[in-house]
Amino acid sequence: MADAKKHEITIDVLTQYLPEQSDPEAGRYFFIYTISVTNSGTVAVQLIARHWIITDAAGKVDEVRGLGVVGHQPLLKPGESFEYTSGCPLATPVGTMRGSYQMVAEDGTRFEAPISEFVLAMPRTLH
Numbered sequence: 001m002a003d004a005k006k007h008e009i010t011i012d013v014l015t016q017y018l019p020e021q022s023d024p025e026a027g028r029y030f031f032i033y034t035i036s037v038t039n040s041g042t043v044a045v046q047l048i049a050r051h052w053i054i055t056d057a058a059g060k061v062d063e064v065r066g067l068g069v070v071g072h073q074p075l076l077k078p079g080e081s082f083e084y085t086s087g088c089p090l091a092t093p094v095g096t097m098r099g100s101y102q103m104v105a106e107d108g109t110r111f112e113a114p115i116s117e118f119v120l121a122m123p124r125t126l127h
Contacts, residue, residue, distance in 0.1 A: 007105050008041040009113035017122045018087075024122075027091045031120040034085045035069075037101065037113070039076035044106040046075045047082070052099040052115075057092035069101075093122035 014034045021030040039045050052064040067073065074082035088097065098117035104110050 005040075006042050006107075007045065007103070007109055007111050008039075009045070009101070009103065010038040010040045011101075011113065011115050012036045012038075013115075013118045015118060015120055017120070021087075022122075024093065029090045029093050029120075029122055030087060031090065031095075032085055032087045033097070033118070033120070034083060035115075036081050036083045037069075037074070037076070038081040039078055041105075042078050044075060044077045045103045046105075047073055047101050047113075048104055049102040050099065051102070052097055054088060054090075054095060054097050056090045056095040060091065064099075088120060090120060095120045 012035070016032050018030045018032060022028055037047060047069060049065065049067050050069055054062045054064065070084045070086055072082070072084070076082060096117050096119055097115075099115045100112040101115065102110070103113050
């Protein structure tokens with residue numbers, strides 16, 4: 001049980017629709033998301049890679065994998081956070097994202113930090 005707290009990551013997400021970068025008539029809806037990654041555990045960890053599963057309202061699924069986030073592989077001591085903003089174009093006014101970050105702790109343990117599904121939605125499209 002102590003190991004669970006040792007390698008613990010908290011992830012918070014805020015999303016926003018950007019009408020100025022969207023063109024609904026052309027089927028282009030652009031969203032930004034700001035993510036805060038906090039090391040809630042007791043050992044330093046580094047975010048090595050990301051894996052996203054992006055699904056639009058038509059059921060089209062895209063998977064994105066890559067090293068780090070926005071060009072960074074942040075090292076987080078216990079209690080430290082890293083925040084970044086990125087973007088996601090969709091062909092529909094509503095979609096979802098979920099995924100995980102691949103982490104490595106200073107003790108050499110590799111683990112995944114799951115990112116719960118969150119909604120990307122143009123205002124006034126969901127009740």
